[in-house]
Amino acid sequence: MTEVLRVLIADDHKLFREGVKALLSIMPDLQVVAEAHTGRQAVDLALLHQPEVVLMDLQMPEVSGITATREILKNSPQMGILVVSMFDDDDNVFEAMKAGARGYILKGADHEELLRAIHAVGRGEALFAPSIARKLMGFFQRPRSLPDLFPELTEREREILQWISKGLSNPDIARKLEVADKTIRNHITSIFSKLQVTTRTEAILRAREAGL
Numbered sequence: 001m002t003e004v005l006r007v008l009i010a011d012d013h014k015l016f017r018e019g020v021k022a023l024l025s026i027m028p029d030l031q032v033v034a035e036a037h038t039g040r041q042a043v044d045l046a047l048l049h050q051p052e053v054v055l056m057d058l059q060m061p062e063v064s065g066i067t068a069t070r071e072i073l074k075n076s077p078q079m080g081i082l083v084v085s086m087f088d089d090d091d092n093v094f095e096a097m098k099a100g101a102r103g104y105i106l107k108g109a110d111h112e113e114l115l116r117a118i119h120a121v122g123r124g125e126a127l128f129a130p131s132i133a134r135k136l137m138g139f140f141q142r143p144r145s146l147p148d149l150f151p152e153l154t155e156r157e158r159e160i161l162q163w164i165s166k167g168l169s170n171p172d173i174a175r176k177l178e179v180a181d182k183t184i185r186n187h188i189t190s191i192f193s194k195l196q197v198t199t200r201t202e203a204i205l206r207a208r209e210a211g212l
Helices: 014-025 039-049 065-075 090-099 111-122 130-141 155-165 170-177 181-195 200-209
Strands: 005-010 030-036 053-056 080-085 103-106
Touching: 005 014, 005 039, 005 111, 014 030, 014 111, 030 039, 039 053, 039 065, 053 065, 053 111, 065 080, 065 090, 080 090, 080 111, 090 103, 090 130, 103 111, 103 130, 155 170, 155 181, 155 200, 170 181, 181 200
Parallel strands: 005 030, 005 053, 053 080, 080 103
Antiparallel strands: none
16 A cells, blocks of 8 residues: 655645645545645644644744744654745755755756655655755765854864864874974863853864864
C-alpha cells in the first residue's frame, strides 16, 4: 500500500493554493489536509494537523513564512518545510535555511519539479531549485578571509585566534610568533573582550563556528 504524504499549503494567494491543491488531488500518494492564507494560520494548522510537508510562501500577512517556519519546527521538528516562493535573493534563501526549511523552489517551477520536491522533503531529504542550489554552492565554496570573519580583531589577534582554535597553548603560540608569553596573554585578553567571551573554550567555539 502506498504511503500517503499529508500536505499543508500556506500561501496568501487563493489562485495559487487552488492550483496546487488541484495538482496534488490527482496524486494518489499526496493528500492536502489544510490550507492557510496567513503565516499565523499556517502555524496553527500545521500544529493541529501535523502534516509531513508544509508548502510555505515567504511573504504572508500577520507573520512571515520565515517566522512561521521557525515556530512550526520549534514545536514539530520532524515536519518538512518546503519553501515555494517568487524570491530567490540571498537574504530570503539563507534566512529560510537558517529557520530550518528543508527545501526551496520557485513558483515558476514546473509541476514535476514541485512534486519531486514534495516527495523528497516528505522522505526527510533536502531539495532545492537549481538556481538556489547554485547559490548555496557558491556561498560555501567562496573563500572567507579572517578579516571578513572577525573585523573587530587586529591582524595579529586573528592570527593568535587561529592558533588558539588549533589547540596551541600560550607558550607554544609565543614560540611560533617569537614574542614573550606576556604579549600573547595581553592579546588574548583583548580577543576575549572583543568577542565577548570569558574562556578559551568559548573563544575556540566562536572561531570554529565562523569556519576557522
